[in-house]
Amino acid sequence: MLLIHCPYCEEDRSELEFRWAGEAHIARPDAISEISDEEFAEYFFLRNNEKGLTYERWRHMHGCGRFFNAARDTVSDRFLMTYKAGLPKQPIPVAEERAAAAEEKTVETWEATEGDAR
Amino acid sequence: MRKYSVFAIAREAMRAHKGWDAQWISPEPRSAYDVIIIGAGGHGLGAAYYLAKQHGITNVAVIERGWLGGGNTGRNTTIIRSNYLYDESMDIYEHSLKLWEGLSQELNYNVMYSPRGVMMLSHNTHDQQSFKRHIHANRLYGIDNEWLTPEQAKAFCPPLDIAKTARYPINGAALQRRGGTARHDAVAWGYARAASDRGVHIIQNCEVTGIRRGPNGEVQGVETSKGFIGARKIGVSAAGHSSVVMEMAGVRVPLASNPLQALVSEPLKPIFPCVVMSNTVHAYISQSDKGELVIGAGTDQYNSYSQTGGLQIITHTLDAICELFPIFRRVKMMRQWGGITDNTPDRSPIQGVTPVPGLFVNCGWGTGGFKATPGSANLFAHLIATGAPHRLAAGLNLDRFRTGRLIDEAAAAAVAH
Ligand SMILES: Cc1cc2nc3c(=O)[nH]c(=O)nc-3n(C[C@H](O)[C@H](O)[C@H](O)COP(=O)(O)OP(=O)(O)OC[C@H]3O[C@@H](n4cnc5c(N)ncnc54)[C@H](O)[C@@H]3O)c2cc1C
Ligand SMILES: [Zn+2]
Numbered sequence: 001m002l003l004i005h006c007p008y009c010e011e012d013r014s015e016l017e018f019r020w021a022g023e024a025h026i027a028r029p030d031a032i033s034e035i036s037d038e039e040f041a042e043y044f045f046l047r048n049n050e051k052g053l054t055y056e057r058w059r060h061m062h063g064c065g066r067f068f069n070a071a072r073d074t075v076s077d078r079f080l081m082t083y084k085a086g087l088p089k090q091p092i093p094v095a096e097e098r099a100a101a102a103e104e105k106t107v108e109t110w111e112a113t114e115g116d117a118r
Numbered sequence: 119m120r121k122y123s124v125f126a127i128a129r130e131a132m133r134a135h136k137g138w139d140a141q142w143i144s145p146e147p148r149s150a151y152d153v154i155i156i157g158a159g160g161h162g163l164g165a166a167y168y169l170a171k172q173h174g175i176t177n178v179a180v181i182e183r184g185w186l187g188g189g190n191t192g193r194n195t196t197i198i199r200s201n202y203l204y205d206e207s208m209d210i211y212e213h214s215l216k217l218w219e220g221l222s223q224e225l226n227y228n229v230m231y232s233p234r235g236v237m238m239l240s241h242n243t244h245d246q247q248s249f250k251r252h253i254h255a256n257r258l259y260g261i262d263n264e265w266l267t268p269e270q271a272k273a274f275c276p277p278l279d280i281a282k283t284a285r286y287p288i289n290g291a292a293l294q295r296r297g298g299t300a301r302h303d304a305v306a307w308g309y310a311r312a313a314s315d316r317g318v319h320i321i322q323n324c325e326v327t328g329i330r331r332g333p334n335g336e337v338q339g340v341e342t343s344k345g346f347i348g349a350r351k352i353g354v355s356a357a358g359h360s361s362v363v364m365e366m367a368g369v370r371v372p373l374a375s376n377p378l379q380a381l382v383s384e385p386l387k388p389i390f391p392c393v394v395m396s397n398t399v400h401a402y403i404s405q406s407d408k409g410e411l412v413i414g415a416g417t418d419q420y421n422s423y424s425q426t427g428g429l430q431i432i433t434h435t436l437d438a439i440c441e442l443f444p445i446f447r448r449v450k451m452m453r454q455w456g457g458i459t460d461n462t463p464d465r466s467p468i469q470g471v472t473p474v475p476g477l478f479v480n481c482g483w484g485t486g487g488f489k490a491t492p493g494s495a496n497l498f499a500h501l502i503a504t505g506a507p508h509r510l511a512a513g514l515n516l517d518r519f520r521t522g523r524l525i526d527e528a529a530a531a532a533v534a535h
């Protein structure tokens with residue numbers, strides 16, 4: 001289970017209190033009735049599904065109820081940072097990046113045991 | 119390849135089992151092939167087998183990052199059924215179910231397909247209405263599926279608790295008698311052996327790291343950890359990593375990779391006669407021929423490639439199992455694991471051509487593609503060989519997310535496969 005830091009409550013809380021809410025920083029096109037089918041598919045269905053660093057939204061459902069953004073590594077599931085909704089994509093603090101890189105080498109995954117698949 | 123038979127067993131018994139052949143060869147890659155398939159799960163290996171057998175294309179390589187069958191093929195709870203709602207789904211899953219029925223004979227390999235019946239529990243009015251809709255749709259389409267009262271469900275599966283006071287009371291069930299299970303590893307091994315026998319190269323411990331494209335955008339081959347390997351046709355069948363591999367050719371596919379977990383108990387004497395699924399409380403259970411209870415849980419809510427999953431997901435499932443089958447409350451769980459499933463927005467698979475010439479894709483089988491292995495592999499081979507989808511898989515195209523012609527099993531089947 002993940003331990004997630006809510007930037008509004010400023011507390012680490014268990015994943016049970018949160019709902020994942022998909023990729024972050026996707027803006028609804030302004031003139032949505034005028035865009036092409038390709039553009040609509042891109043906006044509506046296509047997501048990055050990154051292996052590694054991803055920016056995503058979470059909602060503190062059983063807490064303050066608010067949406068916020070997070071940067072997480074999808075191989076180790078480690079949170080690199082969380083920040084308030086409305087802020088632009090945040091750069092990852094260097095210390096976090098290093099810690100994540102170190103952790104990725106030790107985490108017990110198939111990738112780790114099968115060699116460096118990345 | 120020497121055939122497996124009772125005579126072969128007798129012969130080998132007389133000479134201390136020294137004469138068994140390796141089931142497949144592990145060659146070094148050639149510099150080029152007619153077709154490369156990325157991913158040696160059941161779908162990829164099966165496609166290679168049908169390419170060789172039905173389409174006469176034997177200069178084929180299946181390239182696998184880890185070991186064959188080590189992905190979701192070797193991690194799933196092996197439930198097989200075809201009672202889906204939409205025509206496109208029924209077409210492919212029923213095609214697959216028919217192939218399961220003769221697969222051991224076809225491959226000369228015991229895949230232990232066991233049509234012991236798949237029973238889906240209904241817990242409320244919504245379940246009941248939705249299951250009956252499935253039953254009627256299936257029967258109109260010629261697929262068996264029937265409604266059981268709680269008493270009939272209990273007669274079919276005696277350990278089930280149907281008390282009105284139960285934590286998760288049931289008001290009926292849908293039963294597909296031809297559904298059941300098969301031995302997951304044997305499916306991968308059986309296809310690998312049969313494909314290798316027809317000249318297919320299975321290249322393990324070789325990761326595809328790039329897809330090389332020519333001046334007109336067409337595929338030319340793959341970059342791998344063992345160097346460049348050429349091919350004019352490439353089939354991607356990489357399950358949870360499909361979007362990562364497709365990205366190498368610049369194609370985005372609408373997939374979310376989520377961990378899905380399963381667990382098995384200590385072995386018990388035969389006690390559980392069928393497969394029981396409950397979509398509503400997220401629990402699937404059957405008993406393997408080894409005697410272990412095989413239990414499937416739900417997916418984690420977030421994208422991940424970790425091949426683990428949250429403990430709360432499996433405890434939730436075990437809570438449900440203990441309520442539905444109080445008899446199992448003291449059974450010990452032995453092992454737990456996760457696989458990375460590739461889920462589409464409509465929860466139906468994607469199989470078809472891509473915007474890149476020579477590149478074909480088979481993915482999005484998500485939490486329910488084991489049952490589809492023979493059918494999907496068979497139709498994927500047709501797609502690669504002829505360049506156009508087979509009638510039974512035509513609706514599964516990638517373009518449906520642009521046209522809006524979804525196959526919305528997400529709404530119809532809720533979560534379970
Ligand atoms: C816990 C769990 C329970 C499930 N239960 C059921 C069930 O009861 N019934 C059912 O029908 N389905 C079930 N499924 C789903 C089912 O397992 C899958 O849909 C199916 O097995 C997919 O088969 P595949 O051959 O496409 O994928 P896989 O067997 O995953 O094969 C894909 C292969 O591609 C390889 N690969 C990935 N990237 C690369 C690369 N870059 N280079 C080379 N190789 C690469 C991987 O290593 C892997 O071996 C379950 C899945 C899980 C995880
Ligand atoms: Zn909060």
